[in-house]
Amino acid sequence: MPLVKIAAAVAVVGAVAVGPAPVMAGKPCTLPYAAGAGAELVRLDALDLRPLGLPTGPVAVVRLASARSGMAANSRVNAAASARYLDAKLLGIPLPAGPLSTSVYQEAPPRNPKPAKAHAPRKDLGLVEAGAGNLIAHARGASCHPRRDDVTSSSTQVAGADILPGPGGTALVRLPASLRGRTSTGLVERDGAVQSTATAAAALADFRLFAGTPTEIAIKVIKPPTLTVSTGGTAATTGVRYASPLLEVSGPGVPPRRIDAPGETVDLVLPRTAGGAEAARADAKARRLPLVAGDPLAETLGALHPERLRGASGGAEAGPLTLPALSGLPNPGELVAGEALPPLGGDASLVRISLGDARTEIADRSVRARVASIRIQVAAGASIADIAIGDLDAGAFAPAPAREPVLPGGGGLPITGRNVGIVAAAGALLLTAGSALIVTARRRHG
Known part of the structure; x- marks a missing residue:
């Protein structure tokens, strides 16, 4: 040739x-990386106004602005995200049927280049008056490979809220400015190990206790709370990072005080009735606690009679926001119960502002945590109201790392x-x- x-x-x-x-067809991820996160901006629990002589209660739960997202890399639906504006379970109060609130939901595959969005109009539930809200849910789709963007994310934004509003522009708790909750899940690479990670956070504005009354208490949120968990399938790669909020509390008769550590509290004594001021003053002095003057409970709660709630709409059940199509997520666990308030005299009530401590559970290949970031409890001989602001949970799971470095198969990409x-x-x-x-x-x- x-x-x-x-x-x-x-x-x-x-x-x-x-x-x-x-080009070899990419295989779906067969490794059980999973993570989930949830954030509720406001949760009103076990409202019972009968100790104040009002025919209202108990009300089980009201939830405002819930966000949740999760991934399970080896599931048929491997990513999902959802957000809900408002939900309630009202016991003993006749409510008309019908949906209560706006919500959004998105799942993958297929991969979603844009999130699902919705706008919720202002809502007056009687127990809660909430401003307009914006909801976002984005499920991008999971694989076994870490990447820069989150696998899932969701967020809620509400233009202020009044919790237990009263007559004349008063409210037990008022959040006057916009507040936002967000969640995200994903995979990251740290020290050569792939880790599942989940984050829940609440961007909280300053709020007021006994809003609109002469004894209004200002609570300034200097630093908002954030909860993050992650695991690479070993104890050495598993961790919980909780940034507790930093609050400054001040008001008439209440010297300015900052609290920033989980478990810290500020207790306030106030008269249960207008005629109980002297007894309340004696109780506050004996316990060395600040005394709130006036009768703010009567001013902020006096209008909460059942007839106010007849125009509201309630769900049959008010439960945590779920992602029904997604399996294999760590259960976030139950909300940590607040410590029981100490009993006071017959004419005194107690309000406790406290910072929650994260409840965590760590196993060989999983981690989960939950915290009620800020808690406001009111008692007058018996529990009246329990309000959690920034209820956060997060969980993650990862398989045990292989003995030899092996790149996991990856989510439909060319190999x-x-x-x-x-x-x-x-x-x-x-x-x-x-x-x-x-x-x-x-x-x-x-």
Whole structure:
């Protein structure tokens, strides 16, 4: 065979060798990486106004602005996110049927380039007056590979809220500015290990206790709470990071005080009735607690009679926001119960503002945590109201790492292996050899 033909044949073989690499169909992730997170901006629990002589209660629970997102990499639905504006379970109060609130939901696959969004109009439930809200849920889709963006995320934003509003523009708790909750889940790589991670946070504005009364208490949120958990399938790669909020409490008769550590409290004594001021003052002095003047409970709660609630809409059940299509997520656990308030005299009531401590459970390959970031409890001989602001939970699971480093299969992406690299290198050498032979042959025939 002439030298030119031999050279051309070698070059053709080289070109075929370095042509498009064979694309192997990406396999779904078979490793059980999972994570979930939830955030509720406000939760009103076990309202019972009968100790104040009002025919209202008990009311089981009202939830405002719930967000949840989660991933389970080896499930058919491997990512989901949801957000809900308002939900309530009202016991003993006749409510008309019908949906209570706006919600959004999104799941993957397929991958969603844009989130689902919804706008919720202002809502007056009688027990809660909430401003307009915005809901976002984004499920991008999970794989076994870490990446920069989150696998899932969700958020809620509410333009202020009054909790237990009263007459004349009063409220037991008023959040006057916009507040926001958010969640996210994903995979990250730390120290060579792939870790499942979940985050829940609440961006809280300053709020007021006994709002609109002469004894209004200001609670300034200097630092909002954030909860993050992660695990790479070993004790060394598992952790819980909770940033407790930093509050400053001040008001008439209440010297400014900052609290920033889980478990810290500020207790306030106040008269249960207008005629009980002297007894309340004596109780506050004996306990060395600040005394709130006036009768703010009567001012803020006096209008909460059952007839106020007849125009409200309530759900049959008010439960945590769930992601029903997603399996394999760690259960966030129960909300940590607040410590019982100490009993006071017959004419005194107690309000406790406290910072929650994260309840955590860590196993070999999983971690979960939950915390009621800020808690406001009111008692007058018996529990009246229990309000959690920034109820956060997060959980994560990861398989035990392989003994030898192995890249997990990845979520539909093209896969190239070591053999393809060897073929490509050989092809490049053949191309070089073929080109050299062609040049030599042309010079000989020139």
